[in-house]
Amino acid sequence: MKGFRQIIWLIRKDLALQFRTKDTLILIFVFSILVVLIFSFAFGPIFPDDPEDRAKLAASVLWTAFSFAGIITLNRSFDLERANGAIQGVRLTGVDPSNFYLSKVISTLVFLTMLELIVTPIALQFLEVLDVLPAIVQERLLLTLLKLIGVLAIGTLGFCAVGVIVSGISTSTHGKESLLSVVLLPLIFPVIMAGAKCSVSLLTTGGLEGNFWISILVVYSLVFLASAYLLFEFVIEG
Amino acid sequence: MTRVQLIGILATLCLFMALYFVFSYAKVEATMLEVQKIFYFHVSSAFTVFIAFGVTCLFSILYLIKRKDRYDMIAVASAELGIVFCTIVLLTGPIWARYAWNTWWNWEARLTSTLILWLMYIAYFILRSALAEETKRVYSAVLGIIAYLNVPIVYFSVEIWQGNLHPSTDTKMNLHPTMVKAWMISWLALSVLYVFLLVLRYQTERLKSQLETIQYQQMEKT
Amino acid sequence: MILLQATQITKRFAHRMVLNGVDLDVQAGEVVAIFGPNGAGKTTLIKILSTLVKPTSGAFQIAGIDAIANPLRVRSSLGVVAHEPFAYLEWSPYENLKFFGRLYGVDALEERIADLLADVELTPFAHEPVRIFSRGMTQRFMIAKALIHDPTLLLFDEPFSGLDVAAKQFVLKLIQQERARGKGLILTTHDTELGYHAASRFLFLLDGQIEPVAEKAEIELTELSRQYEQRLKK
Numbered sequence: 001m002k003g004f005r006q007i008i009w010l011i012r013k014d015l016a017l018q019f020r021t022k023d024t025l026i027l028i029f030v031f032s033i034l035v036v037l038i039f040s041f042a043f044g045p046i047f048p049d050d051p052e053d054r055a056k057l058a059a060s061v062l063w064t065a066f067s068f069a070g071i072i073t074l075n076r077s078f079d080l081e082r083a084n085g086a087i088q089g090v091r092l093t094g095v096d097p098s099n100f101y102l103s104k105v106i107s108t109l110v111f112l113t114m115l116e117l118i119v120t121p122i123a124l125q126f127l128e129v130l131d132v133l134p135a136i137v138q139e140r141l142l143l144t145l146l147k148l149i150g151v152l153a154i155g156t157l158g159f160c161a162v163g164v165i166v167s168g169i170s171t172s173t174h175g176k177e178s179l180l181s182v183v184l185l186p187l188i189f190p191v192i193m194a195g196a197k198c199s200v201s202l203l204t205t206g207g208l209e210g211n212f213w214i215s216i217l218v219v220y221s222l223v224f225l226a227s228a229y230l231l232f233e234f235v236i237e238g
Numbered sequence: 239m240t241r242v243q244l245i246g247i248l249a250t251l252c253l254f255m256a257l258y259f260v261f262s263y264a265k266v267e268a269t270m271l272e273v274q275k276i277f278y279f280h281v282s283s284a285f286t287v288f289i290a291f292g293v294t295c296l297f298s299i300l301y302l303i304k305r306k307d308r309y310d311m312i313a314v315a316s317a318e319l320g321i322v323f324c325t326i327v328l329l330t331g332p333i334w335a336r337y338a339w340n341t342w343w344n345w346e347a348r349l350t351s352t353l354i355l356w357l358m359y360i361a362y363f364i365l366r367s368a369l370a371e372e373t374k375r376v377y378s379a380v381l382g383i384i385a386y387l388n389v390p391i392v393y394f395s396v397e398i399w400q401g402n403l404h405p406s407t408d409t410k411m412n413l414h415p416t417m418v419k420a421w422m423i424s425w426l427a428l429s430v431l432y433v434f435l436l437v438l439r440y441q442t443e444r445l446k447s448q449l450e451t452i453q454y455q456q457m458e459k460t
Numbered sequence: 461m462i463l464l465q466a467t468q469i470t471k472r473f474a475h476r477m478v479l480n481g482v483d484l485d486v487q488a489g490e491v492v493a494i495f496g497p498n499g500a501g502k503t504t505l506i507k508i509l510s511t512l513v514k515p516t517s518g519a520f521q522i523a524g525i526d527a528i529a530n531p532l533r534v535r536s537s538l539g540v541v542a543h544e545p546f547a548y549l550e551w552s553p554y555e556n557l558k559f560f561g562r563l564y565g566v567d568a569l570e571e572r573i574a575d576l577l578a579d580v581e582l583t584p585f586a587h588e589p590v591r592i593f594s595r596g597m598t599q600r601f602m603i604a605k606a607l608i609h610d611p612t613l614l615l616f617d618e619p620f621s622g623l624d625v626a627a628k629q630f631v632l633k634l635i636q637q638e639r640a641r642g643k644g645l646i647l648t649t650h651d652t653e654l655g656y657h658a659a660s661r662f663l664f665l666l667d668g669q670i671e672p673v674a675e676k677a678e679i680e681l682t683e684l685s686r687q688y689e690q691r692l693k694k
Contacts, residue, residue, distance in 0.1 A: 002565060009562045017550060085544030088512055089605070092546065093563035094535040165384065169365065169377035176368055183365055183381065186357040187388055190395040197399070216395055227387055231380050234302055237531070238376055238514065371474045454475035 003099050010095070010103030011110075017080060018111055024076060028069050028115055035065035036123040051132040055203035058129045059196040062120060066152065067159070067192060070112055071181050074163050077108060078171040091236065101168075101232035105160045105225070109153070112160070116152045121145065129203065137206040144206045148199060151208075154217045155195035161224040162187050168235035190220050242437050249427070249434040256420075256427035264420035273337040280330040282425040283323045284352065286432050290320030291359065291386055293436075298382035301375060308444065310375040313382055315439035317362055319432055324356045347400040351393045358385045461488045463537075463613045463644040464509065469518035470668075471504055478504050480668030482518070486613065486644040491635060493659035494648045495688055500665045502648035503543065506617040509646065510540045522613060536564060539606035541616045545598060546605070549591040553582055553601045556590065557608050564609035576604040580634065596627030603634055614638060616647040620654050632658055652685045664691055 018024050039061040040047075048054050081087040090100065124130050130141075137144050163184055170180040197213040208214055260278045267274035293316040301309035331349045332342045343349070362385060366378045462485055469482040478501045486492050496502045507513040509520065511531035520527050522534040540546070547556045554573060561569045577583045580600035585593070590601055599619065606614060616635070620628045635658045638645060648665070649655045655662065662673040662684060673679070673687065 005565075006563050009559065013548075013559055017548060080548070084549050085542070085546045086548050088542070088544070089546035089560060090563065091512060092510065092535050092538065092540055093560060093609075094532045095563060096532065162384065165380065169373075169380055170368075172369065172373060172377070179365065179368055183361040186354050186361060187384065189354050190388070190391045193395050193399050216391070220391055223387060223391070224384070227384065231302075231383065234376050234380055238373065451475050 003096055006093075006095050007099050007103045007106075010090070010100060011107045014077065014103065014107035015110065018073075018077070018107070024073075025111075025115075028073055029118065031072060032065045032069045032115060032119045033122065035068060036061055036119070036126055039064070040126055047128075051129075051134060052200075052204050054127065054129050054132060055200050056196075058124055058127045058203065059199035061127060062116075062123055062152070062199060063155070063192050063195050065119070065123070066112065066116055066156065067185070067188065069115060070108075070156070070159050070163060071184060073108060073111060074167040074184075075171060075177050075180055077104065078167045082171070087236070097233040097236040098229045100236065101164060101229055104164045105157075108160045108164060109157055112156045113149070113153045116156065117149055120149060120152065133203065134205075137203065140206055144202055147208070148202050151195060151198045151202065151214065151217070154214070154221065155191050155198075158191045158217055158221040158224065159188055161221055161228055165224075165228040165232055165235060168232065190216060194220070242434070242441070245430070245434045245437060249430045252423075252427035252430045256424040259420040259423045264416045265414045267417075273334065276330045276334050278421050278424040279428070280327060280334060281421065282428040283326040283330070284348075285425060286323045286428050287320050287327060287352070287355070288389070289429070290316045290323060290432060290436075291355070291389065294320060294382045295386035298379035301379045302383075307375070307447065308440075310379065311443040311447075312436070312440050313379065314366070315436050315443060317359055317382065318439060319435055321356065321359050321363070322435075323428070323432070324352060324359070327352050328356060345400060347397045348393070350400070351396040354392050354396070355389060358388065361385075462486070463488055464520065464522050464646070466509065466520035467518060469505070469508060469520060470516045471501070471508060471513075472516045477668055479508070479515070482665075482668070482670050484509075484520075484646075484663070484670055486646055488612065488644050489639060489642050490661055491639050491645040491647065491659040492661045492663060493655035494646065494663045494665050494670070495650060495652060495655055496648065496665035497650060497692060501668055502665055503617050505665065506540070506542065506615050506646070506648060510538055510542075510615050511535060512540075536609060537612050539609070539611035539614045541599075541602045541606045541614075541619055543617060543621075545590065545602055547590060547602070550589055552585075552587045552589055553577060553604065554586045556601075556605060560605060561608045566609050572608065576607060579637075580604045581630075595622045596624060596630070599623060599627065599631060600634075603631070607638070612643060614643055614645040616645065618649055619647055620649055620651055628654060652688050653681060656681045656684055664688065666691060 039057075043057060048057060081090075091097075121130075124145075133141070166184045166187065167180055170176075170183050194213040194216040198208060198211060198217070201208055201211045201213075256278075260275050264275070264278075266272060294313045297309045297313040297316065300306075301313060328349070331352070335344060335346070335349075336342050362378060362381050365381055366374055369377055464484070464486045466482060466484040469479055469484075470477065471479040482505060484492075494502060494505070504513070508515045509527075511527050511534060514528065523537050525534050527534045547560070551559070554577070557573045557576065558569060561573065566572055574583075577586050580603055582597060582600055582604065585597065590598060593601060599622075603619075606616075619631050619635070623631065632654060635645060635647070639660075647655070647658060656676070660676045662676070662679070664671040664673055671691075673684065
């Protein structure tokens with residue numbers, strides 16, 4: 001019971017500090033929009049007319065933008081813990097390292113999902129996808145968007161499950177922000193593949209029928225949540 | 239004659255035997271002619287990659303439990319060899335592809351997965367070189383485990399992502415008996431080679447550590 | 461009552477033996493001052509005794525519990541003041557104390573925070589971010605944070621460093637207050653005068669080992685300083 005309360009307080013701390021200087025939310029938001037715009041312009045010359053192709057492009061852009069946004073968020077999150085030895089203060093309270101891991105996964109998930117909630121509709125509009133969606137999807141647009149956010153959330157969960165523990169081991173070095181990217185990106189390929197496939201399915205058919213990619217996202221999240229939960233003790237306590 | 243030297247000789251013999259079997263004994267394949275023979279080393283290397291990284295995962299776990307430095311040394315040595323064999327797979331694959339499908343790289347499933355694998359373990363070494371002595375072993379052990387857990391997921395995901403252009407494993411059943419024998423011998427040869435190099439590499443790590451200790455003790459005295 | 465008992469603690473970094481067999485014990489109500497020059501391993505020792513770092517070998521118990529096998533269990537008995545604040549400097553003392561107090565599971569937290577902030581004379585700044593504090597104020601905040609959960613054993617690593625005279629006296633007063641409350645305290649320093657006034661027992665940390673020197677009653681400050689200088693020259 002005490003552990004559960006500690007997790008809640010840790011999550012509240014993360015969200016308070018991430019949002020306190022609204023800096024972080026705005027920074028990551030602007031970054032994500034910029035990535036989307038860069039893709040829009042970079043693909044300008046070959047911008048597809050076909051709705052299905054456009055949906056594919058949108059899916060790729062979304063998952064890329066959110067992966068990079070996620071990496072920045074994780075970097076900042078751990079920098080915050082290491083600054084002034086704050087994490088040592090947390091360790092001294094006798095918090096179980098595995099609970100600390102869970103709290104980080106949840107708070108990062110919440111933060112990134114909120115970001116996705118805001119950026120996705122905007123991105124879809126910039127990529128001119130919303131207008132060309134097939135009729136089936138247009139009719140249930142809101143529901144489809146919500147399902148899309150849902151898929152993004154599950155993908156983000158997998159991303160955070162691996163990302164938090166990898167940040168734990170990659171951000172201990174000073175001034176090597178790119179280290180996290182190099183270590184984390186190869187590990188999250190399955191999330192990006194599965195996530196993109198699910199997103200395309202949602203945007204072109206409004207549903208996930210016959211799409212088992214969602215099970216890959218779920219399996220991935222479970223495998224890494226479980227293993228990282230067990231391994232995180234070694235990251236914090238050495 | 240030390241044990242290591244014996245393994246080395248055995249490895250050399252196996253390799254020569256494999257060369258004979260692959261180039262003389264096995265029938266030359268009808269459509270691709272001599273280039274098909276890459277297959278023997280390509281596939282054998284691939285299997286060795288999985289064994290090597292599996293050994294890394296195993297000894298990473300052992301290190302985290304027992305904290306004996308030599309477990310970490312074995313893990314690193316095996317990871318290094320994993321990368322070597324992985325590189326062989328990534329180099330021989332395109333050569334095959336060039337002659338079979340007239341392209342150097344076509345994002346075919348297994349090769350793509352192997353590339354991702356290669357990237358994951360290159361990251362393992364980049365991480366190791368960036369870490370300080372105290373945390374290096376523990377943190378890379380954690381990564382060694384996480385990366386290996388990802389291997390089946392990556393292969394499965396990429397497999398269903400792409401249509402499968404890779405010559406399916408069923409063709410193994412259609413191989414001429416001489417080819418099967420050649421393939422098994424080459425796999426044996428590479429496995430023995432892996433063991434030999436692993437032992438050598440591990441011994442090098444251990445010597446390096448011992449040398450550093452002696453060097454430091456000398457420094458303390460002055 | 462013995463609060464901490466350490467036996468043959470060693471610590472090796474790469475190939476360097478920083479601590480080479482440290483034996484140490486602390487009773488409730490006593491303040492132990494460990495003197496040592498820079499690089500002697502004082503900070504390393506405090507890190508190990510606070511269970512933040514594992515020793516290479518050796519054993520130690522806190523309140524009878526094996527601290528190496530069960531670090532999480534003993535931490536609630538410890539209060540640590542180190543070189544780094546171990547806190548979130550974007551937050552105010554109030555927010556920090558509330559957060560850490562909640563993690564420790566402190567009862568009547570609001571009241572306790574108010575009392576502590578009054579003790580360390582930071583009440584007017586209770587809601588200012590710690591990042592803007594002076595060195596002296598930060599140190600007082602760090603002490604308040606170390607005390608939030610009322611630990612029985614305190615570990616202070618060079619608590620006087622970087623402080624002006626008034627701040628040093630204040631820290632001295634706080635240490636004496638906690639001692640009067642029956643706490644045990646280990647502090648490291650290379651300031652023999654302040655260490656002398658703060659502590660009831662003195663030790664030297666030299667060449668990775670602890671050398672007992674004397675109890676306060678047995679030795680004068682001048683003698684202590686003389687012995688210390690002499691040992692340093694060797």
